[in-house]
Amino acid sequence: MKVGILGASGYTGLELLRILLRHPHFEVAAVTSEQQAGRPLGEAFPSLRGHTDLRLEALAPAALAGRVELAFTALPHAASSPAVHALREADVPVVDLSADFRLRDLATYETWYGRHAAPDHLAEAVYGLPELHREALRRTRLAAAPGCYPTSALLPLAPLLRAGLVEQSGIHIDSKSGVSGAGRKLEAGYLFAELDGNCHAYKAGFAHRHAPEIEQEATRAAGSPVRVSFVPHLLPTVRGIATSVYLRPKPGATAAQARAALESAYAAERFVRVLPEGELPSLQSVRGSNFCDVAFVEDARNDTWILLSTLDNLCKGASGQAVQCANLMCGFPEESGLLGAGWMP
Amino acid sequence: MKVGILGASGYTGLELLRILLRHPHFEVAAVTSEQQAGRPLGEAFPSLRGHTDLRLEALAPAALAGRVELAFTALPHAASSPAVHALREADVPVVDLSADFRLRDLATYETWYGRHAAPDHLAEAVYGLPELHREALRRTRLAAAPGCYPTSALLPLAPLLRAGLVEQSGIHIDSKSGVSGAGRKLEAGYLFAELDGNCHAYKAGFAHRHAPEIEQEATRAAGSPVRVSFVPHLLPTVRGIATSVYLRPKPGATAAQARAALESAYAAERFVRVLPEGELPSLQSVRGSNFCDVAFVEDARNDTWILLSTLDNLCKGASGQAVQCANLMCGFPEESGLLGAGWMP
């Protein structure tokens, strides 16, 4: 099946290419990049030299309709929705990696991101976290691949909320992300000399755009409003997110119930590994893979439960998950193209 | 004033040397190392070549009594207390960088560290956090320099506890530390190939030895028991700790009160910088310096306050703070030898 990648020259675009160039069912037939239109992929991105004869082309979503049977849009938010609109008008199924179709409430979107260019498509969009919305993803033509931080928080959190085991306010989420999550932005803060040996929080409290996304999906899992505080950090590394979620158990809820909820939620899942008691997740175990590792820790003295998770922000946190969605939408085995082991060391 | 460093070949020992070789009032007169006794310092540690003619010698605490007027013990816990005992018997003032005299309760010590070799000296030991115990430090002959994590948690936390503004249970402390905190341990987990690009939690909940130390001092600041959960992480960097503390305000307490408590606590302090609203601390701003940066963030929606701090684990988190204690014990200006700016970039 021929697919296109719109915005192929960012880091999520490159990761899509890494996965799709070896995918058993998808063939990349078109790649776009505004800045590098006309250049062969292998020249623009030397790691791809010798892997493909594709050439980057200018963005023209409507024109792709006849050439691809599914499109991945890896464009910045706001730039993405018009492209998605054009593709959907031409009836091309889309997996959108931007934030434009993740928030179901238009007002919330516009509070955090500004005016929405294609609000009519919000209704058909399905939040692309297969472990939470698999059946809807099988049926949709527009998947909104989740943010990297929300994936890392929701996979551990959702089963406990769904089971009604934890208080729904006072949840504290502390995340640490590799720098590739910021994309290829030319800002001083992303220079090597500013980040190597550094680590710092940013947009702490409820100030990062992924915070309302986490609350939306946590609320859906719980069935009633959930409140989280969220502190993201930049790590001096390229790939990976490590997240800690601090929770208060509801009166009477036990750690055994919590473990059981996690284990039963993910027993049949290919890409979520609930670690045995005593083991904690690391970035190195998931780097380069589509896996999310999850651990549960109890501090009974302090009436606190802690969930720890790790994933690769570019893979399970972005492009791998987008391919997982596309596999579902197209009826292919969900894990197609995604079973490579992590990169260790 | 002549000083000695016992255990000079670990990372805190090297950092003591870096500071003390340029100190205006202390002169390093003896350095010990079990493994490298007999070698000139500049040969054992090439960064010190040309800076000193000192030679490492075998540990013989009692014999140092006539040669030094103050001793820094940078030995592992359990190995340190017999040396401290010998030095104190000879009436040499000591700044101990190990954990042996940090916990005031012998039973707690023995629960976490095993049998104590010199419990008789616990009573004279003062917890070496000058911002909390300055007057006692001026008068003591035995300072127990705090752990790196406790320093990073207590400096932001103590003023709010002292002011009675926050709930004393359900406190969540999420810390991220550079690898030098583990010292020069030869374990696979500290190899470059296992840590570069990696980040992981360890001893999560209430399992790290610094957790009871944090509770001890937090309880002293509050005047009644405090409960914390603590999740330390290893960062892929050498120096620095970034800590997030999640708190629930007491009913009626306001963010303005919290800020005022922090600002008044540290207005006259040389080494704690309370950042203006909107700025957050980073490792890069404190690396190589004796400063601790602190920020306060409110998430009123979720009834949550967040304290963020950064410091250099080897300097303000260990050797710099030890020198600060020694300056106080000897009546020198507290900041002597400690005013160098951080290393940026």
Added chain:
Amino acid sequence: MKVGILGASGYTGLELLRILLRHPHFEVAAVTSEQQAGRPLGEAFPSLRGHTDLRLEALAPAALAGRVELAFTALPHAASSPAVHALREADVPVVDLSADFRLRDLATYETWYGRHAAPDHLAEAVYGLPELHREALRRTRLAAAPGCYPTSALLPLAPLLRAGLVEQSGIHIDSKSGVSGAGRKLEAGYLFAELDGNCHAYKAGFAHRHAPEIEQEATRAAGSPVRVSFVPHLLPTVRGIATSVYLRPKPGATAAQARAALESAYAAERFVRVLPEGELPSLQSVRGSNFCDVAFVEDARNDTWILLSTLDNLCKGASGQAVQCANLMCGFPEESGLLGAGWMP
């Protein structure tokens, strides 16, 4: 075809597993590790959890004969040759990743590595650089996968020597390697805190064991003795080797001839990319892949030619190349299992 990996718990063993677990023609049927015998692979190496049910077993080469049709030996030198001997006695084809069968001259081997335990097999061993010895590899039952440094030096150098374009003495090779090349050695010099931000030469001149290996194969390519000086460095990164080779052209030899020699040597090669004039290789373009990038630079003013190459030391410099050899030995397409694009970013 069932294969075994002897010494699966080192970094080259892990990289073999990463490649072979997704290989279209090989199935890993046995993995050995002295230290971790009995443990499931996914427990010993969390990145492999969920990818395999294999369990590590103790080394017993002869017993593997009935269970595997080919063996990869990723054991330390000297430990490898007895295992290879046992496997070859049982007529199992072997790709050996150690140094034990790379040097054709027994005396040279024993000068650099000490006594050889299985010299009788030296004669049947083929140096496992497919671009130089493809036909011999198709016919052999024992391939000696080259060292990582020699691969990075020989791929650029061999075509110019073969073409007689450069002086055969006074060759200077300056290499920079990621730390994984040292394996999982527990030595202070490989700790994160000693290597992050560091870079240093070691065994400079003609003191590294890979130096005679380079001279052996350079001499074979030239047809008469070649002399090289070799300075390896450790880089503060995990994977990758960047090599500079400084050459003096023979009188009358032209840069155009040199480029033509490189381009014709590698025009049909899948894994060596000769870069267009003006482009230089980087580690990032080859990391995680089986590719070697090569560039040629002329400094006519100083009668100097410079070859620059990069490769991933664990992949094309070790395990990827070993699989390439195994593909040839078994008659599979040479690139089977090895076509994944590099990891960028």
Added chain:
Amino acid sequence: MKVGILGASGYTGLELLRILLRHPHFEVAAVTSEQQAGRPLGEAFPSLRGHTDLRLEALAPAALAGRVELAFTALPHAASSPAVHALREADVPVVDLSADFRLRDLATYETWYGRHAAPDHLAEAVYGLPELHREALRRTRLAAAPGCYPTSALLPLAPLLRAGLVEQSGIHIDSKSGVSGAGRKLEAGYLFAELDGNCHAYKAGFAHRHAPEIEQEATRAAGSPVRVSFVPHLLPTVRGIATSVYLRPKPGATAAQARAALESAYAAERFVRVLPEGELPSLQSVRGSNFCDVAFVEDARNDTWILLSTLDNLCKGASGQAVQCANLMCGFPEESGLLGAGWMP
């Protein structure tokens, strides 16, 4: 003595501040920055918060004349020479960290850098390598602080050239530099995600602007023309340069003579450490210090001598050396403010 720093917001400017804020004889009285004029230093650069009340001001070199007794210009090349001109017209002594006054030949300058804005001052400029030009520096009012790469190459090389021990052509210089050498340039190639785990050569052969600078000073040391080829690399670290210089000894010259030449050249030097035989330099031993470590290695088999050096590109390679020059120009002890030990770990 009051000094000013023009261009204080780049990395060499920050390093000047780190050194000068603790200097016993200089007091920083003015700091300029085009982009951040008006901001307090401690706000623009959080590592300096609490260390100074200085405020960045717009560049107005002539107006500084009455306020400072010496100026450091840390501006980009071409931007620097007009400022130097204005300062020199007002008779302010200047240490210029740009390239504008390093090359003595105007035509060479203009070939590599474009039109020179103040060629009249070339004649009074002294190349600011104290170990080579100490007496001239004591007498000059304009020092041109050397490039970082040239410092790392010339310190090991000059004594052997001066002693006539090595051939003056066919010299090969392979350098590896931390990223801070590029300054704070907002280019994709300097992003963390492009450099972490990466290493690559650039401007190889005789294409980097530091190459003619090396040849100029090497030629002065030798007394007749010297030819070098030069391959710089970027390392995935912030600070430090490691350089290898490959040389052919002249007929009859011995390694003992070479060692003696190095040792006698630097026996009385405070900042150049010739390492004992068998030891090799590392970045970690010099990071954060004004030291340059040098080692000599012979490969007699291949008629090759190798010099290895390391230094901190921002300190001995730029700002530390500039302060060393200023100390000489002002008659202060040459090592004033520069004796801090390196940062280890």
